Amino acid sequence: MRNTHIDLMTAVMSGRCEDLGSLFRFSGKKLLMLAMALLMLMLLAVPAAAEGEAASLVEDPDYYARFQGQNITLSVYNWGEYIADGSDGESIDVNGLFEEVSGIKVLYNTFATNEELYAKLKSGGAGYDVIVPSDYMVARMIGEKMLAPLDRDNIPNIRHLDEQYVYTDFDPEGAYSVPYTWGTVGIIYNTQYVDAEEVTTWDILWNERYMGDILMFSNPRDCVSIALKRLGYSMNTTDEKEIREAFETLKDQKALVQAYVMDEIYDKMEGEEAALAPYYAGDAITMMDENPNLAFSVPEEGTNRFIDSLCIPVASKQKGAAEAYINFLCEPEISLGNIDYIGYSTPSLAAMELMDEETSNDPVRYPPQEILDKTEAFIYLPAETNQLLDRLWTELLSNDQQFSRWTIPVFLLVAILFSIGLNLYRSFKKKRGNVS
Amino acid sequence: MKSKYSALPYYVWMALFTIAPLILVLVFAFTDNNGAFTIENISQVGEYTNVLVRSVWLAAVATVICLLIAYPLAYIMSRLGPSKQRTMVMLIMLPMWMNFLLRTYAWMTILENNGLLNRFFGLFGVGPFDMINTQGAVVLGMVYNYLPFMILPLYTIMVKIDNRVIEAAQDLGASPLKVASSVVLPLSVPGISTGITMVFVPAVSTFIISRMLGGGGNLLIGDLIDLQFLGNAYNPHLGSAISLVLMVIILLCMSVMNQFGEEEEREGMLI
Structure with a gap:
């Protein structure tokens, strides 16, 4: 919902690429050379990760080292453009660093709206280990028993986070969710x-x-x-x-x-x-x-x-590794590098201390407490209320013309009668033609 | 016997991806959350009559405009030399290689109050005109995006009209108008009905055009279905019911139109 803008831009770019392909249609050689040149550029742009860089960014490397050599794959489902991946040449590559420090392979996928995430999980078959729903969707998923309770001893880095984001209206004990951004x-x-x-x-x-x-x-x-x-x-x-x-x-x-x-x-x-x-x-x-x-x-x-939170679906088979991933995202250095790329606000107090003052005092990103005190987080509304909202919303967007609710049935009936009439008329005409 | 076996993959494909989804839509439309039979969903569709009527109306207008633009063009194209014909077909196909979303997005920048068109009018001191976020903009988006689907079937049918038939009519003293109405029109009826189907059906169920060019205030049936599945309430039962009603409407529109088509075709043959 918030990040599809970038998806759209990618679509725009890919549209252009198709164009390029058609221009070079008759000269395969040129196209090949172009592709190779692009590939070279991409290889050059990837910053070579220094050996042991990842280990220096986390507080307790041994915590992650225990997963090494187990050949675990972790499936993460996040919003589009919602993690630092090093693609701009400046930011850190969060998933790459995690793979380096823990040996766990990350399968990363993205969604565009909470409802899409919900529909995907509800239809089953999608084996995600870490998901990032927003506040009201967390509440809905807790209510429908879709989330696994977290083992907080396994996520020691929660201590770095601001308590007002850990214990919220939608998850008062912080049992199912760890705040990611707000x-x-x-x-x-x-x-x-x-x-x-x-x-x-x-x-x-x-x-x-x-x-x-x-x-x-x-x-x-x-x-x-x-x-x-x-x-x-x-x-x-x-x-x-x-x-x-x-x-x-x-x-x-x-x-x-x-x-x-x-x-x-x-x-x-x-x-x-x-x-x-x-x-x-x-x-x-x-x-x-x-x-x-x-x-x-x-x-x-x-x-x-709004708070977007890290959660683990009940169906996850890698709960320990998923908790390690969540813990990794809460490492002060990692939160800092990540939030710098995402542009939202971080719940990590430790990361805020590491931040330059201009950013941490920015009233847009981190409004003063008296404004925050007046804010409300969305909670999950009962189904009747949601349906009422949808109905009134449709009414709002289409209230300029009024038709009776019988318009469609009457229209269908007329169309059927007309159809029958035409056929009768035709067979009648045909008969008369035969007689004469 | 042999041909029966080679067709098997297609039967399996149709069963899996055409028949099964249709049955699923039917089942969802007539059940509630607990899986019990209900007609509640279908009767609820009545509340959205405004949206349905508007969608059908806008799609019909767009289809008629497409036909009016495409018909003369297809005829002119079909009378050109072979190499010119190829260039023309190419030019019509070219925009379709661009992403659908991108084309619609571009119209948004053209029609806006600070957009290209209004800036152009501004040079002469007129405007700005309200063009974006109107029903007209939605129709324009439909016509622009679906026009090739009208031109191509018309063109393919018109190339098959033998020039000698037209010349014969002219020899017998038919005016250009008479040639068009008594020879070309009846012979091109199959192209017209294919074209109308190929424009009307996607136009009536579009949602991205109305969202980008209609400003969200011109809700179409596609937006409504989208809202049921990816919206707040997540109500696939109502969504399926709306889809079902839409399918019935389209089916009826098409069958009525095809009967007209057959009629004209027969008369055309008599002459």
Whole structure:
């Protein structure tokens, strides 16, 4: 959900590659040479890992060394572009370092949304050992007994983490999940068109002055949670009246909204097509790097704080190795190198101490505690509430025309009758033709 | 006997990947979470009538526009010399080699308020016009993406129309209009019906076009199905029910249209 932008860019790139292939279609030799040149470049770009570098980054190399020589393979399922892999030449290669220090081979796969992860696990057959669901999905998976309880003695590095992320609403005892990254939702805006002082409240998204310049989330949960917060309700409410009231205000807002988007927001905010939009802090930083006119602010009514957590599915056959992997990701040096690449916020206090002050004091990444105190994490809503959300959401996005619910059945009936009529008419005509 | 055995892999393929999924959709559409029989899902589809009607309407408009653009072009192409024909077919196929997503994404940058078109209009001091996030933009996206699927079947059928048939009609004193309506049109009916099917069916179930060019506010049936499977509620039963209703609608549309086609074809032969 948050990271498919990059997938899209890869798709764009691969589209270009197909083009290249067709241009060189009639000169196989040239194509071969091009491919070889590219390969050479790629080989040069891979930084040669210094011998023993990995061991120096972890606190207790012996902890990982016990897996050496056992020929274990670990299957990890994470968000796209959500781990440092050394591909940009600057960052560390987390999986490579882990393989070096433990001898465990990592099979790494990515997903785009929590729902995709859920559907994949639910349909079975996918033997993942480590997964990274977000808060509400952790709660849902705990509820449906899809997660294995963690042996915390086996993950000593939890001690480096900030307790407010370890013990959460969705996993109060921290028994099933270890926080990986977190972030807040706020408003990203263009300082050239929007007065920074106004962006302290969600009301600005309902301000008629910005008609046609506002973007909103294109998923029901994120979208309605803003409306709920603005009305002073909890984001996790199951009260139908409150939810309906929130959707009424979203209907009022629809005329002001330019578009409901997810990853298209990068294009639209960076290109100054829109002036303000609610979005995730980590992605806002990426956009602010591209366009210096953009800024980010968290409204004072409070907001959503999301936590993406490391979990182990019950079906995992390599629980010990999976816990070692989770422990490895919590090593201060590794967290530091990893978060630097991902751009979100880290729950590791030890990593924050190692960080340069500019980053650890950045109010976008690490907002002051009084803002954090007003945030809420999503919990898993009961099925009826989720269905209500989906129904009202569809209504919101298609409320401009009204047709009776009998339109489709009547249409089908007319089509069938017409079809029969045509056939009757034809056979009648044919008979008459035969007679004459 | 021999041919029966060689066809076996195809039967297995069809059973596994065509018949079995269809049965699965049927089963899901008529059961609830506990696996008990229910028609609740189907009746719930009625609540989404707006979306269904809009999808069918937009897809129909896009199909008609595609036909109007493609028909003359296919005829002109079919009367060109062989090497020119090859170049033209190439030019029509070329955009299809690019990724579908990329093509739609590019239209987004063209149609935006700060986009290429509006900047061009800005040079003359007009605009900016609201083009992105409208139903028109969705139709444009459909026409652009599916136009080759209309041109190619029309072209393949029209190359087969013998020039001598047309010349004969002209010799007998038929006006150009009469030639088009009484000779070319009846002979190209199979191409028209294939073209309409190949444009209408993907257009009615698209979801990425409406998301990128429609601004998310022009929900289509494809978005709705997507929402059931990868959305908040994860309700594959309702998703299957919507798919089933969509399939029935498409099937009926196609059968009605094909009957028209047969009618014209027969009349064409009589003449």
